[in-house]
Amino acid sequence: MYTLYFLPGACSLATHVMARELGLPIELVDKRGVADFSRINPVGTVPVLVNGDRVLREGAAAMIHLLEAADSPLLPRSGPARDAAIDAIMFANATVHPAYGRLFFLAKSMAAGPAKAQAMAAAADAVSVLWATVNTRLGEHIFLGGSEPTAADVMLTVYARWNAQFPVTIELGEAVKRMTAAVMARPSFQAGLAEEQARAVA
Structure with missing residues (x-):
């Protein structure tokens, strides 16, 4: 247990x-x-x-x-497929997650005003760039691994749910929206x- x-x-x-x-x-x-x-x-x-x-x-x-x-x-024992699975997990954990961390930090630490709005917008744009990368990786696939959700898909879906907490626009491509909807429906x-x-x- x-x-x-x-x-x-x-x-x-x-x-x-x-x-x-x-x-x-x-x-x-x-x-x-x-x-x-x-x-x-x-x-x-x-x-x-x-x-x-x-x-x-x-x-x-x-x-x-x-x-x-x-x-x-979903995590092969060896070879390029294992490398790709670990790479996707680390991209989610070490790249996308910290980008959201900056948004949480700004939302909590800065006083309301133009400077905060500008900083939040810039941080949101940086997150949107990362989602564009995910959108490209997905292509026509439902999940990053194809037909079954990978650990990275689940991690990214949890992060995407945080968008609603911020008063800024974070762009999710159509492939990302399809993937997150499929994960959340499971x-x-x-x-x-x-x-x-x-x-x-x-």
């Missing part, structure tokens, strides 16, 4: 959804209900995935761990959202 420390709507949702996609048992713990979460993760972020005495504190590491634990074909995603709501600390 895995334990996943999460925050509702945060990137930890992707870890939870992927565990469900892979049929792996997982228990959710809202980090806000943990008395001293810094003992689990000194930097205070989620996801944190615990499997026995193994603790993974980065989303990409957690995804790769789950895929390997399930011996999933039973694993719907069940993941429902369980987060049920487990959330008020």
Whole structure:
């Protein structure tokens, strides 16, 4: 049984959804209900995935761990296909996620006014450029891996849901809209959202 420390709507949702996609048992713990979460993760972020005495504190590491634990074909054991799968996971985790992080930082730290609006618009434009890259990679495929959702598809879909939190325009291409809609329609995603709501600390 895995334990996943999460925050509702945060990137930890992707870890939870992927565990469900892979049929792996997982228990959710809202980090806000943990008395001293810094003992689990000194930097205070989620996801944190615990499997026995193994603790993974980065989303990409957690995804790769789950895929390997399930011996999933979505992460081949070797060769160019494995490289491509890891590259897509890292693009989501290390490129797209930090770009949204800048938006969250600006929204929280800057006082309202023209300077904030300009900074937010510039950050949103940078995110839109990344989504254009994803749109090109998808092409006519529903998912980055073809007909089945990959870990990167799930991660990117969680990030795309954050767009509604910002008063700026972030452009998603038609292929990206198709992919995110398909991921969000999957039973694993719907069940993941429902369980987060049920487990959330008020």
